[in-house]
Amino acid sequence: MGKIRVTDRAGKQVEVLAIAGSPVMYSLRNIDNGVDAICGGLCSCGTCHVYIAHDWASRLPPPAEDEVELLEELENTREGSRLSCQIRFTEELDGLELEVAPEE
Numbered sequence: 001m002g003k004i005r006v007t008d009r010a011g012k013q014v015e016v017l018a019i020a021g022s023p024v025m026y027s028l029r030n031i032d033n034g035v036d037a038i039c040g041g042l043c044s045c046g047t048c049h050v051y052i053a054h055d056w057a058s059r060l061p062p063p064a065e066d067e068v069e070l071l072e073e074l075e076n077t078r079e080g081s082r083l084s085c086q087i088r089f090t091e092e093l094d095g096l097e098l099e100v101a102p103e104e
């Protein structure tokens with residue numbers, strides 16, 4: 001178990017719990033102004049898009065090809081863009097900072 005520091009879609013900062021081994025998206029879809037995650041984590045909707053804070057981005061495993069391809073289809077990508085359903089939380093990620101991207 002660990003925590004993720006989130007700036008939600010309304011700009012509010014909240015901390016959410018995360019379970020090691022679970023996709024980060026699971027911790028973000030049940031909060032107000034979190035991610036929609038319409039496809040449920042199948043890497044096909046892009047509605048779990050987040051911006052990983054600069055200091056944390058390099059500590060994540062790189063995105064797989066299907067994540068990269070879907071990110072390329074989104075309009076609001078920028079440095080740190082990732083799909084939160086494709087990031088598995090680990091104890092090393094305790095304190096991870098991210099921002100929920102705007103709705104596409």
Ligand code: FES
Pocket residue numbers: 025037038039040041042043044045046047048049083084085086
């Ligand atoms: S939940 Fe659909 S791409 Fe992540």
